[in-house]
Amino acid sequence: MTSQDVRKQFLDFFASKGHLIVPSAPIVLKDDPTLMFNNSGMAQFKEYFLGNGTPKSxxxxxxxxxxRVSGKHNDLEDVGFDTYHHTMFEMLGNWSFGDYFKKEAINWAWELLTEVYKxxxxxxxxxxFEGNPDENVPFDQEAWDIWKELIDEDRIILGNKKDNFWEMGDQGPCGPCSEIHVDIRSAEEKALVSGKSLVNNDHPQVVEIWNNVFMEFNRKADGSLEKLPAKHVDTGMGFERLCMALQGKTSNYDTDVFMPLIEKVEQITGLKYTSNEVLNISEEQNKTNIAIRVVVDHVRAVAFAIADGQLPSNTGAGYVIRRILRRAIRYGFTFLNTKEPFINQLVAVLANQMGEFFPEIKSQQQLVINVIREEEASFLRTLDQGLQLLENVVAETKGSTVSGTKAFELYDTFGFPIDLTALILREKGFELDEAGFNAAMQEQKNRSRAASEVSTEDWSVLIPGNVETFVGYDQSESDVKITRIRKVDSKKDGVLYQIVLDNTPFYPEGGGQVGDKGLLVSANETIEIIDTKKENNLILHFAKKLPENVNAGFIAKVNQDxxxxxxxxxxxxxLMHQALRSILGTHVEQKGSLVNPNYLRFDFSHFAKMTETELQQVExxxxxxxxxxxxxxxxxNIPFAQAVQEGAMALFGEKYGDEVRAIKFGESMELCGGIHVxxxxxxxxFKIVSEGAVAAGIRRIEAITSDAVKAHFASYENTLNEVKSALKNPQDILKAVHSMQEENAKLAKQIEALVKDKVKNxxxxxxxxxQEINGVQFLAKLVDLNPEGAKDLAYELGNLGNNLFLVLATADEEKPMLTCYVSKELVAQKNLNAGQVVRELGKFIQGGGGGQPFFATAGGKNVAGIQQALDKAIEFVK
Incomplete structure (x- = not known):
């Protein structure tokens, strides 16, 4: 049974049980501030469990x-070392929102596994669930009784809160769950050890494949539980593990989910992967296997994240994606001997394999390839730089133990992996101060955790059962009542209050547009609304204080300016999106945007820097x-399919409902929930102020409109007037500037000639x-030249003969510079390296630099340190 068959049979089975089959939500979450990524099947349905929305079925x-690579659910460091953890995985799920409960969920799960999948x-x-007396939650007798009708009682296991009580987070819906585990060991192994004893004990062939969660409680901020108004079912089955069981394998990686990717890696690297069936493999082969598993797992996560709109970056979700990709590159670099970009070549295999069910990986294939290839090339350059920096750290180390703090600097500042640092040090006969590294890492984590700490109180509900309505498309003021409030305290923002209204004209942040600001005004007081966001289908109005009378009537007033x-x-x-597609081509697609009162930012797919002509054409x-x-x-409220058929642009990575809103200006038509003129x-x-690259194949334009354009032109006019004044108010400013440039060029030539004469003298x-010292011609001297003159002088002296070791210092315009020249014979014979010399001497002038072994320079900011640097230079030849 192929993986495509496994997926199809699951969906067909639940369709036959009256379930609506819906597409996967994007892997990157854009409308849930509590999560970076979809880390479970239920994430896209949170609003229904919380009672803030009505599902389609x-x-x-x-x-x-x-x-699962961040936060509470983090499997990243396990990936590759075992055979069943992954970063990106598919979660097959069936859901009941106040409909069926334990009996149907358990019976259907058993029917599918034993009768359909056999x-x-x-x-x-x-x-x-065995129950928890401390929380007054009883043993799940109902689930036990249902199961014992289907399976022998000695195959039913009691689970504790950790294993059998599922929670959405520290607060929110939760409930007991019933897991299903499969034992795929050989008959001989089963005869020796009971599978029952291996459940939930991290055995690679006795694994959980399905979890049926029975949502019936709500966890409050104080830790207590209360009953939900309706009972729900939330199930999740690991697709990759299920394929392993159904295809008779003992590793997820041996299934057809991963083997096409593994075979491509084998083809690229010339190395072989051994399946989990092979016993007694060598340590070297095991390292190869781990590296290949890391690569094929990680490329899936990165590719789908990019296809869904998340580019690698240095912050937030983008940093997580970059970290995953860099881990894969590092394993390839160290264990597969891949010194050139290669992971991008796996994307075509992935698109061919999964594109039918997940069309975004097909349609975004070239973009994904471009971004991954550029990230690979960039990080391989970083690894080269890190290797050189590590050489310097080793050279400065006294003894055989390298400072953990220094290793952390390499990791934190340059992204150089700590395990690669440790590996290289071992090869050179050095040890790493792991305790020092861990202490530095923990200190950083503590700072980060402290900065992001948030405590959220329970909602205080003032008007139960109200369904909030948004009226902001038609009005900027509205009579409102407060329906619920809660307090949120964070290190970053301090104490804020989130207010929900029965209706609101305030637009919540979304689709790139920032949230509205404004006022809540009652007969006796005014409350400032500093931001508006959406979370789990609730529109949250942020304020620094609550009204004294939260039950009063208010007028909600948006800051209309x-x-x-x-x-x-x-x-x-x-309009700019339309212009770009018209002028550059229909390959242009929006990849991100920011719209605020000051300017707009627009990221789009395009393969080259835009020319001045193209930018002018867009304007x-x-x-x-x-x-x-x-x-x-x-x-x-028009049907999604109809809107697209009529020509509306839909954006990849966005989650659209069955009914959508279309915005049309002339020939421009897009699906959009934002506020428009x-x-x-x-x-x-409209005026473009900048255009540049964000990533491979992604460009960014920043532009302004309206009042900002007026200010922009006014600023240019002021600058022009200042230039005119500085040039003594000529009648023709352009002619005056050209005349000044010509005069400057003549003077520059004269200076160049004077410097050359000075160099000769x-x-x-x-x-x-x-001087001759130990067979080396040595000179260290402060000279009255600019840096370019010092370079010319060094080469002039170097051409006179062999065995020259020269350090020249300059202080042109009070900027110290060291120039080192080493004859190539000395580089080979005396192991002298100009790059290492200037890095060492550069410390005296509070700077640094580098270059080639025979010529290098270092700049700094401490002129007073020049003489110390020159005095130190002689030690290199003594």
């Missing part, structure tokens, strides 16, 4: 792309649409000062 089934019953074990500026930038973003295109005074044509004339004017006088 009370029965749903899907397969969800999940990523897993032998004697290979399965199940667990039920700020909103108007944001709306102009948002509408201009749509002209957008400004032409502004001058046409195009009216907004807004269509709400009523007519393009309101934008006034100095050369003659310095020859007499060269």
């Amino acid at each position: 009370t029965r749903i089934a899907d397969t969800q792309k999940c990523l 897993i032998p019953k004697e290979n399965l074990y199940v667990s039920v 700020l909103r108007s500026l944001s709306s102009r930038n948002h509408s201009a973003t749509h 002209d295109f957008v400004n032409a649409r502004i001058q046409e005074q195009l009216p907004l044509v807004e269509r709400r 009523k007519n393009t004339a309101e934008i006034w004017h 100095l050369k003659t006088s310095l020859i007499a000062e060269i």
Whole structure:
């Protein structure tokens, strides 16, 4: 049974049980501030469990792309070393929102596994919650009784809170669960040791494949539990583990989920992977196997994250993706001997393998390849740089133990992996101060944790059962009542209050547009709303204080000035998207955006830097649409398929409902939930202020409109007036500037000639000062030249003969510079290296530098240290 068959049979089975089959949500979450990534199948349904929304059906089934590499669920460091943990994995799931409960969920799970997939019953074990008297949660007798009708009682295991009580987080819906484990060991192994004793004990062939969670409680901030108003079922089955069991393998990596990728790695590297069936493999082969598993696992996570819109970066979710990819590159570099980018070559295999069910990996294939290839090349350069820096650390180390603090600097500042540091040090006969490294790492984690600590109180519900409505498309003021409030205390923002209203004109941050600000005004007081966000389908209004009377009636007033500026930038973003596709080609797709009152930022797929002509064409295109005074044509609640069929642009990585909102200005039509102008004339004017690269194949434009353009032109006019004044108010400014440039070029040539004469004169006088020390011609001297002159002088002296070791210092414009020249004969014979010399001497001038073994320079900022550096230079030849 192929993996495609396994997935299809699961979905077909639950469709036959009345479930609506829905697509996977993007792996990257954009509307849930509590999670970076979808880390479980239930993440996209949180609002339904919390009672903040109504699902399309009370029965749903899907397969969800999940990523577990940060926070509470973090499997990253296990990946590769065992055969069943992954970063990205598929979670097959079926859901009941207040419909069926334990009886149906358990019976259907058993029917699917034993009758459809035909897993032998004697290979399965199940667990039920043993209860927790401290929390007044009883033993799950109902689940026990259902299971004992299906399976022998000696195959039912009692599980504790850790294994058999599932919680969404520190607060929120939770409940007992019933796991299903499969034993895929050989008959001989089963005869020796009971599988029951191996359940939940990290045995690689006795693994959990399915968890049925029975949501019936809500965990409050104080840790207590209360009953939910409705009971729900939330199940998750590990797709990769299920394939392992059904394909008769003892490792997830031996299934057809991973083997095509593994075979491609074998082809690229010339190395062989041994399956889990092979016994007594060598230590070297084991390292190869681990590295290949790391690579094929990690490329899936990175590729799908990029396809869903998350580019590698240095912060947040982007940093996590970069870290995963760099771990794969590092394993390839160290254990597969891959010194050139190669992981990007696996994307085509992945797209061919999974593109039918996850079309985004097909449609975004070239972008994913480009981004991964560039990240690989960049990190391989970092590894080369790190190797050189590590050489310097080793050279400075007294004794045989390298400082853990120094190793942490390499890791933290340059991204050089600590395990690679340790490996290289061992090869050189050095030890790593692991305790020092761990202490530095822990200190950083403590700082990070302290900065991100958040305590959230339970909601205080003032008006139960209210369904909040958004009225901001039509009005900027509304009569409102507060329905619920809660206090949030964080190190970053201090104490804030989140307020939910019965209806609201405030737009919550989303689709790149920032949240509205404004006021809540009652008869007796005014509360400032400093931000608006959306979480689990609730619109949260942030305030630094609560009203004295939270039960009063209020008028919610949006700051219309700020909103108007944001709306102009948002509408201009749509017009610019249209312009880019028209001028550059339809390969252009939006990959990210930011819209606020001050400016707009737009990331898009394109393979080359835009020319000045193209940028001007985009500006002209957008400004032409502004001058046409195009009216907004807004269509709400139209079917998604109809909107796309009519030409609306849908963005990859966004989650759309069955009904959507379409925004149209002339020929520009996009699906969008943001706030827009009523007519393009309101934008006034559009001006691009920058264009540059974000990643391989991704460009970024920043632009301004409206009041910001007026300020921009006013600033240019002021600058022009200042230039005119500095040039003594000439009639023709351009002619005056050209005249000044020509005069400057003449003076530069004269200076260059003078410096050359000075170099010749100095050369003659310095020859007499060269000393011979241990067979080396040595000179260290402060010279009155600029850095370029010092370089010319060094080469002039170097051409006179062999065995020259020269250090020249300059202090041109009070900027110290050291120039070192080493004859190539000395580099080979005396092991002298100009790069190492200037790095050492550069410390005296509070700077550093580098170069080639025969020529290098170092700049600094401490002129007073020049003489010390020159005095130290002689030690290299003594």
